[in-house]
Amino acid sequence: MALGKDYAGQDCSLARALEDVGERWTLLVLRDCFFGVRRFTDLQAHLDISRAVLTARLADLVAAGLLERREYRPGRHEYLLTEQGRALWPAVFALVQWGERFRAPNGPRRLFVHATCGATVDPTGACPGCGAHPGPEDLEIHPGPAASTRRDDAVSLVLRAPHRLLEPITPGAG
Amino acid sequence: MALGKDYAGQDCSLARALEDVGERWTLLVLRDCFFGVRRFTDLQAHLDISRAVLTARLADLVAAGLLERREYRPGRHEYLLTEQGRALWPAVFALVQWGERFRAPNGPRRLFVHATCGATVDPTGACPGCGAHPGPEDLEIHPGPAASTRRDDAVSLVLRAPHRLLEPITPGAG
C-alpha cells in the first residue's frame, strides 16, 4: 500500500497488518508466491518491478516473517511463504474477488478450484461441493473466461496453466 | 498501499483492486467509514493524516466509486460508502483478522458481533450461532480484551463504545 510504513498513531490491527503488507508491490509479490513463483528473477520478470525495490520488498517480507529465504543451491535463493504468509490467503483472495466483481467487466480472469472436490469456490471462498473454505494448499488455479493473454514472458506462460497453489513453478526447466 | 497507483503491466484482478485501494491510508480511510466516521474533520483527527493527502484520498475514492460525497448542510460534506465500497468489507475484515492473529500479542483489540445473534464472529467471519457470514450492516463492533486506550481524541472515544457498523458517529453532538 503505501510507502511510508509507519502508522504508529493507529492502534488497530488493520494498521499493524498494513505496516507489513501495505506497501506498493508487497501484495503482488505475495500473490506470486501463492501462485508458485519463488525466485528473484522470476518475480522481477513477472512483476516488471525495479530490482532495487524487489530486493527491499523481499527483505522486508523476510524480516516480517512472511517469507523465508532459502539457498537451494550455492548462490541461488528462493523465497517461500511461512505460516504467517500463508495465513494472508483470505485477505488476498478477498481482494482478488472484489477486483473480479467490480473491475473485470468480461468475467473472471482466474478460477480457484477445490482440488479434492473439483468444484470452483464461490466469491466468499466456500466450496459449493463440500461447504468448506479451502486454504491455498487445497486450491488449484485455472484460467477463467476472461483470462488474459497479454503478457508472454516465461513466467506468465507457466502461470497460465492450471496448477496447485504453493507448488513451485519452473519456467526454466521441466 | 502504495503510492504510484499504476500496475498497468499486471493483468490481474488483485492489481486492479490495488489501483483503487492500494495507496497509503486508503484502507484506513475505508475502515473508518465502516466504523461510522463520515466527516473530513473526524477522519483527519482520527487518522493523524495530512489534510492534503486526505483530500486526495477521498477524491480518489469518490472517483473510483467507493465513496459518495454528500452535502448534508450548506458547505458541509460527508462521505458514505457505496455498494462497491461496502463490498470491500471481506477484504478489510480478513486483514484485520490477520493483524489480530499475528500482530496483537495481548489478544484481540476489537470484536465483531452478529447483531441478530449476539455472538462474536470467528476469524473467517462466520457467526457461530447461525453459521452465516454477516455483512457490515449486521455487525456490531465491541472493544476486545486488548482494546487500546492510547488515543483520546473525540473520535477515538466515540468509536470505543459498542455500535453498529456503518451507523454514523457524532463526536460533536449527542
Added chain:
DNA sequence: CGGCGTGGTTCGGTGAACGAACCGAGCAAC
C-alpha cells in the same frame, strides 16, 4: 578462461507524503 545466469547494489531524477500555514464560506453570539 570466456561467457552467461542469478541475485543483487548503486546512482541520479521524479514524484508523492509530510507538517505547517493560509483561506473562505456558514453560523452564532454579542
Added chain:
DNA sequence: GTTGCTCGGTTCGTTCACCGAACCACGCCG
C-alpha cells in the same frame, strides 16, 4: 455587523520512496 469559531479544504517547501539503467560478484558450463 463584526468578531470569532468550525468545517473543509489549498498551498508550500522539505523529505523520502520509487523508478530505470547501469554496474557488479559469484558460481557454473563449455
